[in-house]
Amino acid sequence: MEERRIALLGATGSIGRQALEVIAANPELSVCALSSHSQPLDALAAEHGVERVQVGGDLTDLLEASAPDLVLNAVVGFAGVGATLWALEHGVTLALANKESLVAAGDLAIAAWKRGGGLLFPVDSEHSAVFQCLEGRASETIDSVVLTASGGPFRNHSRADLESVTVEEALAHPTWSMGPKITVDSATLANKGLELIEAHFLFDLPYERIEVVVHPTSVVHAFVRFRDGAAFAHLGYPDMRVPISFALTFPDRRPTAVPALDFSTGLTLEFEPPDPERFPLLPLAREAGERGGTYPCAFNAANEVAVAAFLDGKIGFLDIATLVEDALAGVDGTPARDLATLVEADADARRLAGGRLAAA
Numbered sequence: 001m002e003e004r005r006i007a008l009l010g011a012t013g014s015i016g017r018q019a020l021e022v023i024a025a026n027p028e029l030s031v032c033a034l035s036s037h038s039q040p041l042d043a044l045a046a047e048h049g050v051e052r053v054q055v056g057g058d059l060t061d062l063l064e065a066s067a068p069d070l071v072l073n074a075v076v077g078f079a080g081v082g083a084t085l086w087a088l089e090h091g092v093t094l095a096l097a098n099k100e101s102l103v104a105a106g107d108l109a110i111a112a113w114k115r116g117g118g119l120l121f122p123v124d125s126e127h128s129a130v131f132q133c134l135e136g137r138a139s140e141t142i143d144s145v146v147l148t149a150s151g152g153p154f155r156n157h158s159r160a161d162l163e164s165v166t167v168e169e170a171l172a173h174p175t176w177s178m179g180p181k182i183t184v185d186s187a188t189l190a191n192k193g194l195e196l197i198e199a200h201f202l203f204d205l206p207y208e209r210i211e212v213v214v215h216p217t218s219v220v221h222a223f224v225r226f227r228d229g230a231a232f233a234h235l236g237y238p239d240m241r242v243p244i245s246f247a248l249t250f251p252d253r254r255p256t257a258v259p260a261l262d263f264s265t266g267l268t269l270e271f272e273p274p275d276p277e278r279f280p281l282l283p284l285a286r287e288a289g290e291r292g293g294t295y296p297c298a299f300n301a302a303n304e305v306a307v308a309a310f311l312d313g314k315i316g317f318l319d320i321a322t323l324v325e326d327a328l329a330g331v332d333g334t335p336a337r338d339l340a341t342l343v344e345a346d347a348d349a350r351r352l353a354g355g356r357l358a359a360a
């Protein structure tokens with residue numbers, strides 16, 4: 001493998017720290033830039049010999065200055081859009097954990113990717129799994145894609161139970177250890193909704209050919225059904241170091257610290273359909289995706305506001321979906337022409353959701 005200088009955006013987060021572990025295990029990988037939002041980076045920079053660090057500010061300035069071979073975008077939320085578009089437009093290899101940027105700016109991102117002509121590796125485990133099952137086969141060979149969802153900590157809760165769940169309970173994910181926003185998104189299934197939209201853009205598939213299935217042990221990350229009747233699955237213990245390493249060391253598939261599947265201790269593979277009544281954010285995301293334009297951007301923005309309010313103890317768990325549904329009903333979903341339109345759509349949806357929040 002040739003040497004790769006990596007710009008690691010969101011270095012202080014759950015993905016960022018696991019990425020540093022993967023980078024340290026592969027001598028050809030080095031870090032040329034680190035970013036965070038508010039946490040200091042001096043210690044990480046010293047430990048990994050990084051020259052350029054940036055706390056807050058415009059991430060594209062850091063990317064311009066550091067001229068990386070690969071950008072790992074592990075920022076959380078809409079704040080990652082600019083960096084995603086920069087990497088795709090410049091043809092710089094992008095390892096994308098920041099799914100929100102592809103949800104909010106999917107049309108623009110795909111157009112920039114085509115112009116830039118670089119590589120795009122999904123870091124989301126389900127999308128990395130689909131990518132690996134596809135091995136570059138054209139989208140017309142695919143019958144459909146199935147994304148698995150653990151179902152989160154409230155998989156067996158009734159709607160009445162969901163009314164009183166706490167932030168602490170929502171943050172106790174049964175299979176994955178992740179940052180707070182995505183952990184709440186996993187509990188509401190909004191995360192799978194975001195992934196549905198992400199898969200639509202990444203794999204150029206219409207929504208009716210992307211299915212979500214609940215699979216509590218998170219051992220199967222995704223299936224691809226092909227048009228000849230064969231289905232491929234990607235299995236492994238739920239550990240993000242596998243998709244991170246795949247993206248950073250492609251096509252080498254370097255060793256990781258993650259053990260191989262062990263059948264001697266037993267393996268449970270159960271699947272069930274998701275329940276739209278208890279987890280309405282999944283069908284809401286599908287609807288936003290199908291409507292297109294700036295609807296997915298608005299879905300994402302309202303969800304970010306609602307999750308932050310839930311984490312702050314301002315609203316209950318079920319209010320997250322209500323807030324997003326109300327905000328979506330108030331936006332016009334204009335076409336996503338350029339970044340300025342998206343920034344405006346994001347701000348509008350945040351204002352709407354914020355207004356509903358204040359009135360609640």
Ligand SMILES: NC(=O)c1ccc[n+]([C@@H]2O[C@H](COP(=O)([O-])OP(=O)(O)OC[C@H]3O[C@@H](n4cnc5c(N)ncnc54)[C@H](OP(=O)(O)O)[C@@H]3O)[C@@H](O)[C@H]2O)c1
Binds near residue numbers: 014015073178
């Ligand atoms: N964690 C997982 O296992 C996992 C799996 C699949 C996909 N993802 C996706 O990966 C992304 C990161 O998730 P995470 O769990 O690693 O999140 P996280 O632990 O909350 O870390 C987020 C990182 O982004 C930075 N950040 C926060 N707000 C920012 C802003 N406004 N501008 C620039 N940087 C900002 C944070 O900096 P500070 O520390 O300074 O706040 C931190 O470095 C998300 O899009 C998530 O959906 C995560």
